[in-house]
Amino acid sequence: MTQPVEQMGLGSCIALWACESPLSVLLQVVFKAFDVHAFTRDGHVADALLLLMLYGWAIIPLMYLMNLFFSGAATAYTRLTIFNILSGIATFLMVTIMRIPAVKLEELSRTLDHVFLVLPNHCLGMAVSSFYENYETRRYCTSSEVAAHYCRKYNIQYQENFYAWSSPGVGRFVTSLAVSGFAYLTLLFLIETDLLWRLKTCICAFWRRQALMDVYAQPSGLPEDQDVADERNRILAPSPCSPLDTPLVIKELCKVYEQRVPLLAVDKISLAVQKGECFGLLGFNGAGKTTTFKMLTGEETITSGDAFVGGYSISSDIGKVRQRIGYCPQFDALLDHMTGRETLIMYARLRGIPERHISAYVENTLRGLLLEPHANKLVRTYSGGNKRKLSTGIALLGEPAVIFLDEPSTGMDPVARRLLWDTVARARESGKAIIITSHSMEECEALCTRLAIMVQGQFKCLGSPQHLKSKFGSGYSLRAKVLSNGQQEALEQFKAFVDLTFQGSVLEDEHQGMVHYHLPGDNLSWAKVFGILEKAKEKYRVDDYSVSQISLEQVFLSFAHLQPPAEDEGP
Numbered sequence: 001m002t003q004p005v006e007q008m009g010l011g012s013c014i015a016l017w018a019c020e021s022p023l024s025v026l027l028q029v030v031f032k033a034f035d036v037h038a039f040t041r042d043g044h045v046a047d048a049l050l051l052l053m054l055y056g057w058a059i060i061p062l063m064y065l066m067n068l069f070f071s072g073a074a075t076a077y078t079r080l081t082i083f084n085i086l087s088g089i090a091t092f093l094m095v096t097i098m099r100i101p102a103v104k105l106e107e108l109s110r111t112l113d114h115v116f117l118v119l120p121n122h123c124l125g126m127a128v129s130s131f132y133e134n135y136e137t138r139r140y141c142t143s144s145e146v147a148a149h150y151c152r153k154y155n156i157q158y159q160e161n162f163y164a165w166s167s168p169g170v171g172r173f174v175t176s177l178a179v180s181g182f183a184y185l186t187l188l189f190l191i192e193t194d195l196l197w198r199l200k201t202c203i204c205a206f207w208r209r210q211a212l213m214d215v216y217a218q219p220s221g222l223p224e225d226q227d228v229a230d231e232r233n234r235i236l237a238p239s240p241c242s243p244l245d246t247p248l249v250i251k252e253l254c255k256v257y258e259q260r261v262p263l264l265a266v267d268k269i270s271l272a273v274q275k276g277e278c279f280g281l282l283g284f285n286g287a288g289k290t291t292t293f294k295m296l297t298g299e300e301t302i303t304s305g306d307a308f309v310g311g312y313s314i315s316s317d318i319g320k321v322r323q324r325i326g327y328c329p330q331f332d333a334l335l336d337h338m339t340g341r342e343t344l345i346m347y348a349r350l351r352g353i354p355e356r357h358i359s360a361y362v363e364n365t366l367r368g369l370l371l372e373p374h375a376n377k378l379v380r381t382y383s384g385g386n387k388r389k390l391s392t393g394i395a396l397l398g399e400p401a402v403i404f405l406d407e408p409s410t411g412m413d414p415v416a417r418r419l420l421w422d423t424v425a426r427a428r429e430s431g432k433a434i435i436i437t438s439h440s441m442e443e444c445e446a447l448c449t450r451l452a453i454m455v456q457g458q459f460k461c462l463g464s465p466q467h468l469k470s471k472f473g474s475g476y477s478l479r480a481k482v483l484s485n486g487q488q489e490a491l492e493q494f495k496a497f498v499d500l501t502f503q504g505s506v507l508e509d510e511h512q513g514m515v516h517y518h519l520p521g522d523n524l525s526w527a528k529v530f531g532i533l534e535k536a537k538e539k540y541r542v543d544d545y546s547v548s549q550i551s552l553e554q555v556f557l558s559f560a561h562l563q564p565p566a567e568d569e570g571p
């Protein structure tokens, strides 16, 4: 989204330069009014115009370039004004004073004069001064024989050709203004079109490749899960699903953070998300989910691989990709001094929603996310949950084909969370492709048609929630409350009964007379488990019990041993 704003620089430079000609003519009027012969007589009007136009040619792109170093317009304005004054007056005075023979710094003055040639203000100051000096000296030395004699005697020099290279000719200043203007414009062009960045990327590529080879060479540990391998093969097949029909196709996406020890954050993931699908990206902290999102939205560079949104590559067509995605980042990127309604209106306009529909659209979004009571409050007064709602609303605005939601429900109360689920489910049913990360298994079960669990940047499993539960979570989960009246004996008897009856069962938790068992699935059916427990209920004084299938959370936890401990954790 920053691209169009940045690209204004080059166009504005040219437009400003064009506007400069009338200003230069105006300066000529001033010269004329004060009868400055050097710039108004003997056809020197054109010379003065040329100097001023060349100054504009060089200074305008330089100002745009320097502007990139500042984030605020006011700061840029004041600092660049100071820079212009110093680089114009101070450098001119320095060089001129040092040139006085009595100061005995002529050599240094010449060196500095050459160094300062990169500064258009210096060039203009010196050129105007030298031009004037040459004109007046020439006029005096050619005025009479006596004057010519004095000029020869005291070695007073002037140039017949005003554009001579040596002093007091202005050749070097004129050339420098022309060349530096061209160089600054080229640099601006390279920056705006990202060519400089691409050039840098190419130069770094060789060194990076070496580092990558080392990182890739590290063994990944376990063989790849069959579902993950099948998805990869489908995408890399010679005739894969058409990227044009598939909203999101990820091909061997990889990210290495280049630091002292390169970190492989995302390791060759491949995935296709279809229309009407909500894909959940689950993983432990630091598994690589946000990095994946950041690559898919162009926030982070891709180390290798590519992804396509509606057929457009995120490596080469990020502008087109951004027009087709909605993104709710992990940390709210909202403007504190706008109200919720203003924020949504602004994003609706940016998304290109026709003006006549914006009001209804924004009101619907506010209503759908229960934000109506806060619509006119400043965003900085919002609670964390309300900020998440607003960020999600922004991601859904304009019905983008692909929606990325990075932990959208963090901090939301249960009512708001369910409303959010309804909103996301509606978007999914209307044919959008949604990719969501969440640490809430309940949320993933409610929303996701398919999901993958990420460990150390790799997909460790992939499929529908039911498929994963069946594949990785065989058996049943038994929770029972025994009426022990504070006596441990009754509870111990029940535990002994479970151990004996359900061979291989594992006691996962015990708390205040409550026990939680995992019962192995072999030779067990729902009916058999319930039958046994109904019979044992009276005998072991079981107050209440429940038997359920293994939850998604348990499947998730079964991958915990693959996740390396965080660095601050003990061994």
Ligand SMILES: Nc1ncnc2c1ncn2[C@@H]1O[C@H](COP(=O)(O)OP(=O)(O)OP(=O)(O)O)[C@@H](O)[C@H]1O
Pocket: 257, 259, 263, 265, 283, 284, 285, 286, 287, 288, 289, 290, 291, 292, 330
């Ligand atoms: N800018 C960065 N520079 C270096 N390393 C980074 C950077 N951003 C993330 N990482 C590292 O990359 C790995 C993946 O981080 P990422 O934020 O993608 O994880 P995540 O799965 O989103 O975690 P969480 O669930 O906590 O949000 C982590 O080890 C993290 O420390």
